[in-house]
Amino acid sequence: MTTSSEQSAAGENHQLSAAIEAAQSLGRALGECPVFRRFDAAYEALQADPEAQQKLGEFHNRRREFDIASTQGEVDNNEQEQLECAWQDLMTMPALNEYVQAQRELRALFQQVTGMISEEIDIDYGAVCSPPGARSFSGADTARLSLDGCENVLRGADEFICALESTPVVRHYAEAAQRFETDPEVQAFMEMLQHFEKMQQNGEVPDEQLQRLREAQTRIQSHPAVVEFLDARDAAAGFLQQTNQVISQILGLDFGRTAGPAAGY
Numbered sequence: 001m002t003t004s005s006e007q008s009a010a011g012e013n014h015q016l017s018a019a020i021e022a023a024q025s026l027g028r029a030l031g032e033c034p035v036f037r038r039f040d041a042a043y044e045a046l047q048a049d050p051e052a053q054q055k056l057g058e059f060h061n062r063r064r065e066f067d068i069a070s071t072q073g074e075v076d077n078n079e080q081e082q083l084e085c086a087w088q089d090l091m092t093m094p095a096l097n098e099y100v101q102a103q104r105e106l107r108a109l110f111q112q113v114t115g116m117i118s119e120e121i122d123i124d125y126g127a128v129c130s131p132p133g134a135r136s137f138s139g140a141d142t143a144r145l146s147l148d149g150c151e152n153v154l155r156g157a158d159e160f161i162c163a164l165e166s167t168p169v170v171r172h173y174a175e176a177a178q179r180f181e182t183d184p185e186v187q188a189f190m191e192m193l194q195h196f197e198k199m200q201q202n203g204e205v206p207d208e209q210l211q212r213l214r215e216a217q218t219r220i221q222s223h224p225a226v227v228e229f230l231d232a233r234d235a236a237a238g239f240l241q242q243t244n245q246v247i248s249q250i251l252g253l254d255f256g257r258t259a260g261p262a263a264g265y
Contacts, residue, residue: 019163023244026113035109045099055090059087109153125240128241129257164243176225183223
């Protein structure tokens with residue numbers, strides 16, 4: 001005879017499994033849509049063009065050296081202009097141009113899907129599924145995307161969202177976020193922090209105000225609503241990362257990271 005706690009645990013495991021299955025369905029729908037097929041074909045064409053690959057590799061090495069120098073405060077405006085010209089020259093190569101355009105279109109699709117997910121569950125899916133500082137495909141601008149032929153993707157995204165909202169980790173996060181946002185002491189601290197930031201911008205930070213803020217920070221870090229919110233957010237993010245791995249394995253590339261900030265060129 002099963003106990004109520006065992007039945008509850010079984011129900012929660014079923015909901016988690018259902019979300020993983022929905023992630024698999026979404027991954028398959030993404031892989032079968034015209035946008036991904038275009039990218040896949042462009043990737044294969046690029047792999048068959050050794051000259052384009054070589055020039056692209058040389059450009060990335062040069063860009064990497066420029067980025068390293070920039071982080072060290074050694075910005076060379078002339079080198080930046082030369083890099084921009086070199087990139088434009090690369091775009092005259094048909095295989096590379098098509099690959100970059102297909103990348104941008106794929107990124108636009110992934111951003112739209114992760115945006116739908118993020119809006120409904122109130123967690124930035126792309127951000128929690130990308131390593132800190134990670135950047136996605138080249139191209140600072142996002143292509144305008146027609147969703148013709150992507151109906152299965154939109155349907156899969158809706159089903160994935162519903163499955164996520166039914167999981168215990170996402171439900172707990174939503175409840176914890178509600179308590180966090182409505183707790184009077186937490187909100188008083190947030191207002192104090194906003195006031196302090198304005199004072200910083202104006203260059204007016206009295207010592208007594210700074211001391212008050214530090215004391216409030218110490219208290220708020222152990223506040224039950226804050227502790228619960230942070231723990232729930234971490235648990236939800238961990239599960240979202242699992243679903244991202246499922247989708248990414250099907251696609252052969254990182255779904256969440258691809259939808260993240262672009263790398264420029």
